[in-house]
Amino acid sequence: MAGWRFAEEVALPAALAPGRLLWCGIGGSLLPADALIHALAGASLRHRWQPLASPECNGLRLEPEDQLVFASKSGRTLELWTWIGRLRAQSGWGRWRQAPVVITQDDENPLAQLARAEGWTLLPIPEQVGGRYSAFTAIGALPLRWAGLDSAKFLAGARDVVAQTEQGCGPWGTRVWGMVRAFQGGFLRGTDQWVLLPYATRLETVGAWWVQLVAESLGKQAKDGSRRGLTPIRAVGPQDQHAQLQRWLDGPRNVGVVLVTVGHDHAAEPSDPPSQCPFPGLGRWGGEDILRAQAEGTREALEGAGISVVQWHLDALDEASLGAFLMAWQLVVGLSGMALEVDPFDQPAVESGKRRTLAKLGIS
Template sequence: MTTRDSTAPSARPALPRHRLRFDTADMYEAGHGVTAKELAGLQPELARVHAVVQEKSRAGLDAEFACLALPTHMPAGLPAIEQAAADVRHFRDIVVAGIGGSSLGAKAVYHALREVNPSAEQPALHFLENIDPYHLQFLLARLKPESTAVIAISKSGGTIETVVQYLALREWLENCLGPVEARKHQWIVTDPKQGWMRELAAREHLPALPLPPKVGGRYSVLTAVGLLPLAAVGVDVRALLDGAADNAARCATDDPKVNPALELAALHYLLDTRHGKRISIMMPYADPLLQFVNWYCQLWAESLGKRVPGAEPAGTLPVRAMGSVDQHSQLQMYLESRPDKMFTFIALDRWEDDRPVALPETERHTFPYLAGKRLSEVLDAEFRATREVITRARHPNVTLHLPALDAHVLGQLIDLYQRVTVYCGLLYGVNPLDQPAVELGKQLTLRFLNERGKPGA
C-alpha cells in the first residue's frame, strides 16, 4: 500500500502480511451442509449481488455501500485523525461515550490487541455504553478529571444514552477543572453538518471529526468512530486499514472459490433457507476475540434480521460462544438439541506469549499427555475435539484460522464480515444498511420520559 508507506513513521516495522485461512469443508454436504448443486444453482444470484456491491461501492464515500469503500478511501482522512489522536494520547485515561455501532468496533479491536501487546505507556480506553448509574459512578470514582479525555461518539449527534453519558462526563470535568479547561478534554465524532453534537462542537469550539454520512453506525469502525480512539492508544490503524484493503482486494471476484466473503455469504444463506439452520454461533478459541463477537453480532442482527414480504424473515440469530469456556456451559445443548445451528470457529495459528505447561516431575504420572506441551497446544486440542464432536452431531461448521492477532488481521476480519453481511442482505432481498424496526422504541422512550416529566405522572 503506497499510501501507508508514504506517511508512516519511518521507524515502523514492516507489517506481517498474513492472510486469513478458511476451512469450509464441514459446511458442505460431507458435513451435512450445502450440496455442490445448491451452490452451483446459486451462482447467478452470487454474480448479481457481487455486481451490485461493486457498482454501489464504486463512488467511494458517496456511494450507497460507502462502508465497503472505507479501506481504500479512509487513508486520505488519516492525517486529521492521527493529529487528533496525538492530542488525546497525552491523557492517561480515555473515556469513550458511545453505544452500539459507536463503541463495539473500537472495543473489539482494543480488547483483541490490549492483552497481546500490553503497554503501560499507552493510555487506557474505557467504554461507557449503558446509562447504568452504578457503572458510571464506579468508573468516575477511579478516574481523575485532570488526566482523563472524553471522546463522545454518535452518528446522529443525539443518541439518548450517549447524550446522557456525555452530559455527566462534562459536568464531572467542569466541576473539577472549570468550563474552559474542561473543553480541552473533549473530542467529538459525529455527522459533519447536523445534530446536537455538531452544534455543540461549533458553539464551544470542540474538536469534532466527521463520520461520512453514508456510513451507518455498525459499519463505521474504519472511520474516525473506531480509528480515533484506537490510534490514541497506539493501535496501528494504518495496518488495520491495510488489512481491510487486502481483504477487499481478495473479494474482487464473483467466484466463491476465490472470494471468501461471497462463499461465506452463500453458505450462510443456503444453510438458513434450504437447511433450516436458523442460529449461527460464533465461537473463537482466543479470549481476546470476545468483543469481536459482540461487534459481529450487532452487524449481523441489525443488518439481516428483517421481514421479507411473502417469505420467511431474513437472517440467522447470531449467538456468541467462547472456547473452551462454553464447552463447560453450552456444548451439551449444542450436541443434543435441535439441528437448527451452524458454527463459526475462530482459531489462532500463532501465539506470541505462549508458554509450556508447568508440569513438574511429581505430577507427570497423573498427566502424561501434558508433558512437553505448550498452553496453546492444549487449547488447540480442545478446539479440535469440539469441532469434531460438533461435526459428528451433524452441525455444519467453518473455521477461520488467524495467522496472528494483530491490526492487519483484525482489519481483514472486519472487512470480511462487513462484506459477508452486505452480500447476505442482498441475497435475502433486504436492505443491509437500515434498521426500520427500532424507531418505534426510540419514540416510546421519549414519550415515557415526557410522561414522567408531567406532574402527577
C-alpha cells in the first residue's frame, strides 16, 4: 500500500451519459467522489448526483440517461453486489445511453470479470493504492469529468503538495509537517480528539472523507498491544459554532481544532435589513464577510481558552485547492501513522465486522 502519494492521469471514457450519476460504492470508494461533487459542482449537478451506498432499498428507478458507476477496490463489497442485483431486476436495466463504468483493482476479481463479460468500461485502481487513499485515481477523476471540471488541475495541486512535503519546504510542506507534529504532540499530551472545522458549507462532505481517513488509518493497536489513534470529529463552522463550540471551549481539555477558511471575491451582494434589525450596519456586510468574522471570532475564543488551533487558508474552492487539500491530509495521516507506530494502511478490525455480517446471512 505504498501508493498513498499516488496522483497519476487516468484514461477516462470519451463520453458519459448526461443524466444522473448513480454511484454504487461505499467508504473509500464513495467518499472522495461525494466530497468533490459537493465542494465543486454546481447546484443542478449536485441534484443529479445519487450515491447508492447503503443496502437499504430506496425506491430508485433507472432512467436511460443515468450514468451507472460500480466502484469497489476489492470487487467484493456486499453492498455493491446488492445494488447490482437490485438494479439488474429493474425494467430499465441494459437500456442506458452509455454503458456502466466499473472502477476496481484489475486483478480478475468478480467485479472486473463482470465488466469484461458485459463489455463495460473498466477503470483500474492501482494495486498499491489503499481504498481510502484513492481520491487521485478514477474514484476522484470520474466525478470531476462528469461535472465538467478539470482533473488535471486536481492532480497538479496534489503533486505540488507531495513535492513540497518531500522537500520539507513551501507552504504545503510546512503545513503537512506541522500538522503531523500537532497530531503526534497532541497524542502524547492527551489531545486525542481533532475537529475539522471548515468555514465553508461546501466542505461539509469533505469532512466525511476526512473522518474515514483519520479514524480508519490511525485507530490501531501498536505492536506492543497499546491502543493508539485520534478521534476525528466532523463539523462545519457556521453551524457548529452554535452546536459543538460549547463542548470544545468548556469541556474536557482533550480537543484540537483544524480551522479551514476559504478566500472569496468580496463581491457586494444586495442586503436590506428592516428597521427592526437589532444589528446596526448589518447591510454593509456580505455573507462572506460575516463568515470570515465568525471564523476569526471563533479562533480567538478557542485560542483564548488555551485550545490548540491549526488554521489552513485556501485562496479559492477549486480543483487545484481541493487536490492540494486532500493530498495534504493523505500525507499527514500516512506520516502520522508512522510517527504513532501503527500501520496507517490496514484496517484489521473492520474485516472482522464484515465476516460476522456474512455469517449472519449464511454467506461465507
